[in-house]
Amino acid sequence: MLFYRWIMGTWSGEPFGSDSASDWAYDLADASDWSVVRDALAPVIGQTDVDADDAxxxxxxxxxxAHGLDRPTQTDAYTESVGPFVQRAGRPDAALVALALDALAASSSPDSELTELWQDEDPDEWLSANEALKQALDAGLPGRD
Structure with missing residues (x-):
């Protein structure tokens, strides 16, 4: 576990539990709409062999x-930039929520490189975090509250 987490800069299975995710959060500082989020989700949509960094x-x-839906699964120092972004961008529409669910499914699919890396470690924390995020997003779709 220590080897992977040290190499990848990962300290938890939470969505913002890695250097890559935290670095991406800086993109939110100057963003005023959901296009930055949509651009981050798009590369994995429809993919089965997803690159770990993209995932x-x-x-x-x-x-x-999920934060935009008022259903965050992680709220800590690593997500501080998310609140101000959501205030500027507003509530995500149903199409973006569905896109986020599709991206989460692709990123955590059995053929995803990130899934393979977590399987070599202790996957329970990561699987649990992904399931919580899936439930939060799913509950945000119309008619699923």
Whole structure:
């Protein structure tokens, strides 16, 4: 576990539990609409063999959507930039929520490189965090509250 987490700069299975995700959060500082989040989700949509870095960023972007729905799964120092972004961008629409769910599914699919890396470690924390995020997003879709 220590080897992977040290190499990848990962300290938890939460959406913003890595250097890559935290670095991506800086993109939110200057953003005023959801396009930065949509751009982070798009590369993994429809993919089965998802690159680990793309997956990490897509999962962080999905967490931002959950924050926009007032259903965050992670609220700590690593998500401080999310609140001000959501205030500027407003509530995400149903299409973006569905895109976040699709990106989360692709990023955590059995063929995803990130899934393989977590399987070599202790995947329970990561799987639990992804399931919580999926539930938060799913509850944000119309008719699923």
């Amino acid at each position: 990490v960023i897509a999962i962080a972007a999905a967490e931002v959507v």
